[in-house]
Amino acid sequence: MTTQNQIVSSADKLKEPLALKVFGVGGAGCNAVEHMAHGELARVRFTAVNTDIQSLLDLSIECVMPLGAALTRGLGAGGDPEVGRAAAEQDADQLRKLCGGAEVVVIVAGLGGGTGTGASPVLARVAKEAGALVLAIATLPFECEGARRQRQAQAGLAELKETADAVLCLPNQRVLKLIDERTSLIETFNITNDLLAQGLRGIWRLLTRGGIINVDFADLCAVVCGQHAESSFACAEARGEHRGREVVEKLMASPLLEGGLVLNQAESVLVSLVAGSDLTMAEVNRVMSQINHACENAHIIMGAAVEADLGDRLCVTVVATRPADSNPEKNRVASAGTTVLEGSAARSIEVSGGATPDEAFDGQLIEKDPPLRPASRFVPPPPEMSPEKKEQMLARQNGKSYRKPRSKMRQGTLPLDIVSKGRFEKSEPTIHHGEDLDVPTYIRRGVPLN
Numbered sequence: 001m002t003t004q005n006q007i008v009s010s011a012d013k014l015k016e017p018l019a020l021k022v023f024g025v026g027g028a029g030c031n032a033v034e035h036m037a038h039g040e041l042a043r044v045r046f047t048a049v050n051t052d053i054q055s056l057l058d059l060s061i062e063c064v065m066p067l068g069a070a071l072t073r074g075l076g077a078g079g080d081p082e083v084g085r086a087a088a089e090q091d092a093d094q095l096r097k098l099c100g101g102a103e104v105v106v107i108v109a110g111l112g113g114g115t116g117t118g119a120s121p122v123l124a125r126v127a128k129e130a131g132a133l134v135l136a137i138a139t140l141p142f143e144c145e146g147a148r149r150q151r152q153a154q155a156g157l158a159e160l161k162e163t164a165d166a167v168l169c170l171p172n173q174r175v176l177k178l179i180d181e182r183t184s185l186i187e188t189f190n191i192t193n194d195l196l197a198q199g200l201r202g203i204w205r206l207l208t209r210g211g212i213i214n215v216d217f218a219d220l221c222a223v224v225c226g227q228h229a230e231s232s233f234a235c236a237e238a239r240g241e242h243r244g245r246e247v248v249e250k251l252m253a254s255p256l257l258e259g260g261l262v263l264n265q266a267e268s269v270l271v272s273l274v275a276g277s278d279l280t281m282a283e284v285n286r287v288m289s290q291i292n293h294a295c296e297n298a299h300i301i302m303g304a305a306v307e308a309d310l311g312d313r314l315c316v317t318v319v320a321t322r323p324a325d326s327n328p329e330k331n332r333v334a335s336a337g338t339t340v341l342e343g344s345a346a347r348s349i350e351v352s353g354g355a356t357p358d359e360a361f362d363g364q365l366i367e368k369d370p371p372l373r374p375a376s377r378f379v380p381p382p383p384e385m386s387p388e389k390k391e392q393m394l395a396r397q398n399g400k401s402y403r404k405p406r407s408k409m410r411q412g413t414l415p416l417d418i419v420s421k422g423r424f425e426k427s428e429p430t431i432h433h434g435e436d437l438d439v440p441t442y443i444r445r446g447v448p449l450n
Contacts, residue, residue: 028110
């Protein structure tokens with residue numbers, strides 16, 4: 001009887017929705033989570049953590065936590081990832097308590113700054129220690145934000161891949177393809193937050209909704225895990241009679257997939273289709289055949305689910321992973337033939353052909369293969385030599401060692417009368433470092449006078 005009760009209890013637990021917690025880390029992560037919290041995601045708890053207390057006070061999220069208050073005094077990490085990491089380590093126990101009870105922890109962070117870059121890997125490690133599966137959604141900075149933030153973002157991304165179970169990446173530079181010159185800065189970041197919210201909604205559907213063809217977190221990890229891979233995601237939806245064709249067209253046009261280039265270079269792809277009860281097998285086949293055609297060499301995992309609340313909408317979420325060395329954004333500098341040297345002599349150097357940056361830099365300083373020139377027939381006269389140099393050269397030719405003649409001039413004593421010091425007779429001598437400064441220098445140092 002006890003065994004039967006345990007089986008029933010286990011079955012009831014399997015029916016329970018997945019416990020999912022979303023953490024916004026740093027300024028960009030907290031703003032994104034604030035945007036996501038307005039969506040309708042059941043059983044999702046949002047938490048904002050940051051070293052800047054003032055930014056936390058401006059949020060409407062119920063659960064906020066300042067990081068490293070004793071270290072940063074609530075004034076932020078100053079763009080230094082080491083400060084962000086130390087702040088998270090200082091409050092690691094509190095972060096572990098916040099992760100308690102979660103089956104999946106989603107970390108949303110903007111990389112390149114201090115708190116998001118430094119604290120996110122610490123939170124990922126702590127969440128895994130608490131028994132949760134960890135998914136990170138990270139944004140990379142715009143190119144206009146400078147080379148330092150780009151380097152910090154790449155270093156933070158590599159560290160996040162080591163600690164989290166899966167990492168999805170959104171380079172902000174791709175968002176520029178969705179805006180025009182009149183788009184304001186606020187609207188631009190709202191678009192970024194919309195894309196992150198769509199990605200989270202797609203992942204939430206994938207993890208919390210049982211499907212006819214089911215996919216789970218293990219399938220997601222199988223696609224996006226890898227230290228030397230870059231994962232991208234995109235979501236699209238369409239409605240109406242031709243929604244199957246339209247949703248694929250939107251995906252292929254998405255800048256997040258670089259117009260389909262990511263799918264063409266992908267090693268593995270996860271596709272999740274969700275629609276109302278009118279979803280047909282023909283639509284699933286139409287969508288998947290076009291995606292298969294776009295990524296012929298990739299390992300594809302597909303899931304399909306039905307949600308009556310979606311009505312006539314068809315929602316497709318795509319997660320694709322390709323080798324990092326095939327990313328044109330990372331190889332843009334090399335393909336453009338330009339490299340940047342940092343430091344006091346920072347400059348841009350043209351790299352011609354297949355030359356490496358070091359070879360190109362050498363080429364700026366010296367001529368590697370100078371053209372051969374005939375020897376000049378003009379012989380310059382020998383330089384003038386001093387008498388001392390001549391004696392030295394003759395001595396070497398005769399096999400004798402040359403010694404510089406000593407000066408025969410010596411200082412003699414002049415027959416002068418000794419004059420008393422007068423009223424300074426009883427004055428103490430001026431002694432400095434053991435020398436009487438009242439005695440003339442040439443006498444103290446024995447300098448002969450001509």
